[in-house]
Amino acid sequence: FAGDYNVCPTDEDFAPGALPATDALVRPETRARFRALQWLGLTDGIRALQPRGPAYTFWDYQAGAWPRNQGLRIDHALLSAGLAERLVAAAPDRAERGHPQPSDHVPVVFDLA
Numbered sequence: 001f002a003g004d005y006n007v008c009p010t011d012e013d014f015a016p017g018a019l020p021a022t023d024a025l026v027r028p029e030t031r032a033r034f035r036a037l038q039w040l041g042l043t044d045g046i047r048a049l050q051p052r053g054p055a056y057t058f059w060d061y062q063a064g065a066w067p068r069n070q071g072l073r074i075d076h077a078l079l080s081a082g083l084a085e086r087l088v089a090a091a092p093d094r095a096e097r098g099h100p101q102p103s104d105h106v107p108v109v110f111d112l113a
Helices: 027-040 044-050 080-087 092-096
Strands: 003-005 075-079 087-092 108-112
Touching: 003 092, 027 075, 044 087, 044 108, 075 080, 075 087, 075 108, 080 087
Parallel strands: none
Antiparallel strands: 003 075, 087 108
C-alpha cells in the first residue's frame, strides 16, 4: 500500500522546526493509526532499510522548505511480508524535486529482487 499517508510516524520523519508539535501529521492519534497498519504485518519500506535519519518525501512550497531541507516523510509504502523479503533498495528520488515546476512530493523508489 503506497501513497501520501499524511503522517510523520516518528520525530525523525520531519526536519526540526518544520512542524509544530500540535500538527495533525504528528499527533499521537495519527501516529497510532499508522502503527495499527503496521501491526497488520505490513513493513515500512523505507525504514526497513534505513531505520534512522531523514528520508523526506515532501517540502512545502509556501514555507520555502526545499532550499533549507525542511522536509517531511509523509509518503509511505507499507509492504506485505513477501515483498519486504524481496526488498533490496528504497529511497526517495530527490532529483525529481530539481525539475522545473516540480511537485512538492518526490516519488519513493523501491527495488525488489
